Amino acid sequence: MEYYIGLITMAAIQALLGLSVYVLVLAGRVSFGQHGFALIGGYMAGVATAVWGWHIVPALLLGMVASGLVGVLMGYPALRIRGVYLAVASIAFAEICRNLVQNLFYYREEVVGGLLKKVGPVGAEGFRHITYFYERGFTREEVMGVVLGVLAATTLAVWLLDRSRLGRRLRAIGEEEVAAQMAGINVAGLTTLAFGLGAAIAALSGGLYAHYLTFVSHEIYTLLMGTLAVAYVLVGGPANVLGPLLGVAFFTVIAEGLRPVGEYRILVYGALIVIAMLVRPYGIIEPKLLARLRRWTAPLFPWTRARREATGDATR
Amino acid sequence: MWLDLLQQGISGVLVGSTYALIAIGFTMVWGVMRRLNLAYGATALGAAYVGLWFYRLAPDLSPAVLVLAAMASGAVIGLLVAMASFRWLPREYELAPLISTLGGLIIIEEVINLSTRGYPQSFPEVMSRVVFLGPFFFRLDHFAIFGICLLMVAGLYYLLFRTRLGLAIRAVSQQVVAAQLMGINPDRINTLTFLVTGVLAGTAGALAVMAIGTGSAALALTFTIRGLSAAVIGGLGSIPGAIVGGLTLGVIEAETLRIMGIGYRDVFTNLALLLILVFRPQGLLGTRVTH
Numbered sequence: 001m002e003y004y005i006g007l008i009t010m011a012a013i014q015a016l017l018g019l020s021v022y023v024l025v026l027a028g029r030v031s032f033g034q035h036g037f038a039l040i041g042g043y044m045a046g047v048a049t050a051v052w053g054w055h056i057v058p059a060l061l062l063g064m065v066a067s068g069l070v071g072v073l074m075g076y077p078a079l080r081i082r083g084v085y086l087a088v089a090s091i092a093f094a095e096i097c098r099n100l101v102q103n104l105f106y107y108r109e110e111v112v113g114g115l116l117k118k119v120g121p122v123g124a125e126g127f128r129h130i131t132y133f134y135e136r137g138f139t140r141e142e143v144m145g146v147v148l149g150v151l152a153a154t155t156l157a158v159w160l161l162d163r164s165r166l167g168r169r170l171r172a173i174g175e176e177e178v179a180a181q182m183a184g185i186n187v188a189g190l191t192t193l194a195f196g197l198g199a200a201i202a203a204l205s206g207g208l209y210a211h212y213l214t215f216v217s218h219e220i221y222t223l224l225m226g227t228l229a230v231a232y233v234l235v236g237g238p239a240n241v242l243g244p245l246l247g248v249a250f251f252t253v254i255a256e257g258l259r260p261v262g263e264y265r266i267l268v269y270g271a272l273i274v275i276a277m278l279v280r281p282y283g284i285i286e287p288k289l290l291a292r293l294r295r296w297t298a299p300l301f302p303w304t305r306a307r308r309e310a311t312g313d314a315t316r
Numbered sequence: 317m318w319l320d321l322l323q324q325g326i327s328g329v330l331v332g333s334t335y336a337l338i339a340i341g342f343t344m345v346w347g348v349m350r351r352l353n354l355a356y357g358a359t360a361l362g363a364a365y366v367g368l369w370f371y372r373l374a375p376d377l378s379p380a381v382l383v384l385a386a387m388a389s390g391a392v393i394g395l396l397v398a399m400a401s402f403r404w405l406p407r408e409y410e411l412a413p414l415i416s417t418l419g420g421l422i423i424i425e426e427v428i429n430l431s432t433r434g435y436p437q438s439f440p441e442v443m444s445r446v447v448f449l450g451p452f453f454f455r456l457d458h459f460a461i462f463g464i465c466l467l468m469v470a471g472l473y474y475l476l477f478r479t480r481l482g483l484a485i486r487a488v489s490q491q492v493v494a495a496q497l498m499g500i501n502p503d504r505i506n507t508l509t510f511l512v513t514g515v516l517a518g519t520a521g522a523l524a525v526m527a528i529g530t531g532s533a534a535l536a537l538t539f540t541i542r543g544l545s546a547a548v549i550g551g552l553g554s555i556p557g558a559i560v561g562g563l564t565l566g567v568i569e570a571e572t573l574r575i576m577g578i579g580y581r582d583v584f585t586n587l588a589l590l591l592i593l594v595f596r597p598q599g600l601l602g603t604r605v606t607h
Contacts, residue, residue, distance in 0.1 A: 030411060077594035083410065084352045088548050089593040091541060092586040099583040223537060227418050234415045267426035273419025274400050281405050281412040 002140060009144045009212055011252045012151045016205035017225070018232035018244030019158050020198045025238045026167065027194040028174030029078060032087050034202040035226035036094025040067040041203025042210035042221065043101060043121060049132040049211070051108055051120045056132050056211065063207040064200040071199020075192035094226055098218040101127075126217025130210050147208050154201060159241040161197075170194055228269070235276045237283025239290055246284050250276075323452050324570040330458035332566020333465035334527065337520035338543030339550065339558035340472065341513040347489040347553045348502075348509045351413050355397045355420030357540030359514060360521030362424045363390035364531060365431075367522045368439060379440045379526065383464075386522035387515045393424070394514020398507050421536060429533040436532040439525050461523045468519050469559065475512065476555075485509055489553070545589045551599025560600055 020034050041063035048059035074093055078086050107120025121127040133143050161167045172180040173187050181187045210216045228251075236247025251269060258268050280286065338360055345353045367386030374381060401416035442457040476482035487495040488505045496502055521539065525531040542565065550561025565585065572584040592599070 030414070077590075081593055081597045084346075084414075084552070085548065085593055085597055087352070087414070088544055089590055092545070092589045092593070095541070095586045096583055096590070099580070099586070103579050223541075224422075231415050231418065234411055238411075263430065264426070267423060267430065270419045270422030270426060274416050274423065277401070277412050277416035277419070278404060281409060 005140045005144050007252065007256070009140075009147050011248050012144075012147045013205050013209045013212065014229065014232065015245050015248040016151055016154060016208070017202055017229040018236070018248055019154055019241075020201035020205065021229045021233045022238065022241065022244050023158060023161070023170075023194055023198040023201060025233055026162065026170040026174055027191050028177070029191070029194070030083075030087055030230060031090035031198070032223065032226050032230055033090030033092075033094035034198065034229050035206075035221040035223065036090070036097040037067045037071060037199040037202035038206025038209065038225070039094070039097050039101065039216075039218070039221035040070060040199075041206035042216045043104075043127060044203070045207030046127055046130040046210045046216060047106065047120060050127075050130045051106065059132075060204060060207045063203040067203030067206075068196040068200035071202075072192050072196040074199070075195025078195060079188050079191055091223065091226075094221075094223070098221065102218050124218070126215060126219070127210070128215050130214045130216070132211050134214065143212055147212065150204065150208060154204065155241060155245065158201075162241050166190070231273050234283055235273060235280075237280075237285035239283065239287045240285045243283055243285050250284065319451050320574060321571060324574045325567050326452065326454070327458065328567035328570030329563050330454070330462045330566070331527070331570065332546075332563040333462045334520050334524040334562075335542045335546045335565050336559045336562025337465050337468060337516055337523075338539055339546035339562045340469070340555055341516050341520070342543055342547040343550070343552055343555060343558040344485075344509055344513050346547070347555075348485060349402070349506055351402065351410060352417070352544075353397060353401075353510075353513075354414065354417040354540060354544075355401065355424060356417075356513070356517060357538070357543050358421040358424035358536040359390060359393045359397060360517040360539050360543075361525070361531070361533075361536045362393050362428060362521070363387070363514070363518035364439070364521035364525045365428055365437070366393075367518070368437060368525075368531070371440065375440075379442055382440065382526070383519060383522045386518035388518070390516070390518020390521065391511050391514040394510040394517060395507065397514075398510035402506065402510075403503065421540065425533045425536040428536070432533070434533075436530045438530050439528075441529065442523075442526050457527055461527055464519065464523060468516060469555075472512070472516070472555070481505075481508060485512075545585075549589060549592050549599060551601045554599065554601045557599050557601035564600070 017034055017038060020037070021031065024031050041060075044063035044066045045056070045059040048054040048062050049056055054062075074090070077089065081089060101121060102124040104121045105123050107118045107122055110117040110119055117129055119129045133146075138146075169180070169185045169190055172183065172185055173190060177187055206221065209220070213220070232247030232251065233244045234247070235250060236243035236245065251272060254272060255265055255268055258264070276284075338357060341356045341360075342353065345351060345356070363386040364382075366389035367382040367384075370385035371377070371379065371382040397417060397420050401413050401420055405412045405416060442460045445456040447454050447456055447459075474482075476486060484495070484500045484505050485508070487498065487500055488502050492502050495505075524539065525535065528535070543562075546561035546565045547558050548561070549564055550557030550559065568588050569581060569585050573581045576584060
């Protein structure tokens with residue numbers, strides 16, 4: 001039981017990172033560096049609770065705001081570059097974050113039972129004792145509940161964003177930037193905004209991860225984390241907000257099914273990515289499937305159809 | 317002080333030549349397909365390991381066996397990547413091969429990890445001598461590596477500009493549809509490009525790991541990031557750019573190591589990459605701005 005609780009918590013944290021990639025994919029940007037923002041969120045929130053003794057909610061918010069601002073700063077150069085250039089730039093950015101925390105020392109010392117505890121980032125040794133949850137007697141189940149709750153709320157928020165005018169504009173930028181610009185969409189502003197939002201969600205994921213693990217370091221937020229987050233979105237399908245969640249579920253369930261092969265777990269992940277792309281290159285939830293689902297379920301929701309006909313949006 | 321910097325600069329150029337070889341692979345695949353092969357750095361490392369395996373079968377022979385075997389296996393791995401991650405994926409959707417080759421990177425890295433049980437492997441040295449030239453000293457193996465890299469680049473230029481295959485590769489790289497109308501099969505050229513770049517990957521991987529001395533699975537990512545950075549610094553799609561980018565990266569690394577120390581070396585290398593991307597997205601030698 002304990003094991004499955006850990007599994008679900010981890011999956012939810014990864015799904016959050018997947019959602020942060022999804023927001024960027026809406027605007028047609030792929031970033032392999034979301035783990036850099038997760039790192040910022042993890043360290044900021046960790047310092048706030050463990051070193052300054054804050055409550056976890058403002059701590060996570062602080063991480064999100066800090067990371068969101070950095071995201072906006074990153075979003076500005078991202079206006080000039082797209083595609084693989086942005087992918088490389090985002091990796092470089094995340095590597096810089098990882099390198100910087102290896103030189104970051106900001107801890108207070110505590111003597112517990114005759115042992116010296118260093119609470120806070122200790123350079124390359126990492127950041128130990130982020131014990132907010134466990135000090136306050138949260139059980140593993142409750143931590144899982146918190147993480148799942150945050151995931152549900154974030155998914156809902158991203159879904160609403162996706163359906164809003166803002167979301168439509170972002171998708172327009174993702175489809176064809178020049179056309180979007182000619183249609184009067186503020187490409188620069190919205191892309192930067194998407195970067196900020198993505199960074200904030202990544203920071204949320206990173207902050208929860210730090211408090212769940214109680215320990216973070218530059219070796220926790222690795223490029224593998226950032227790239228798997230992209231893999232979840234693309235394997236699940238970037239056409240719908242459920243794509244990233246489905247992607248995480250797909251990987252988790254299959255990797256679990258193959259648990260007897262234990263040490264081959266990461267190898268299986270790699271193989272799954274390759275196979276998934278061969279079988280369903282546009283992701284599990286692809287636009288065609290969505291259109292078919294909409295057709296099938298249309299009789300169940302006559303009012304949406306009436307509205308669609310009224311607004312002339314017959315395709316969606 | 318200045319002598320020191322110059323000394324470091326020259327070592328940087330020598331080490332950078334292996335980055336240049338890896339960068340050429342990224343740049344060529346980008347040139348013909350407008351796609352990124354993220355498994356390329358891992359291909360280089362995987363080939364080096366296969367080379368090591370062959371070398372261990374006959375350790376009395378020279379380390380040249382290792383390099384030759386790595387070249388051959390690099391071609392094979394390159395072909396496998398082309399089949400698994402490019403050949404049957406939709407051509408107009410760039411994200412699918414991107415993430416698929418990432419899967420390839422993970423697979424190769426894990427196969428190395430599992431087959432060596434996670435232990436670093438020691439690779440034979442090309443040469444262990446150090447030469448003194450006036451106030452400078454050099455590792456002779458770096459010179460050898462630089463020489464072999466020059467040879468490979470010369471061979472590549474011969475292939476690209478003096479053979480029919482090279483003509484076809486350049487044609488596909490310039491205009492796929494026009495090349496197709498001239499009777500060139502782009503799928504075949506793409507696959508052959510993977511074969512050619514695979515040979516380069518094998519050479520670069522074997523030489524780079526031999527210069528370092530010990531190989532580990534983690535190097536796959538290092539190669540990927542360094543090679544990709546070098547290709548992007550020089551301008552994706554440009555082979556001279558990849559060479560300049562690789563050497564530049566080597567020099568930046570060596571100098572920041574000297575000036576800032578190991579703790580901040582990577583920060584400045586990555587910062588240089590980020591700044592080049594932002595202020596000169598087409599790279600140092602790139603001309604065309606592709607979005």
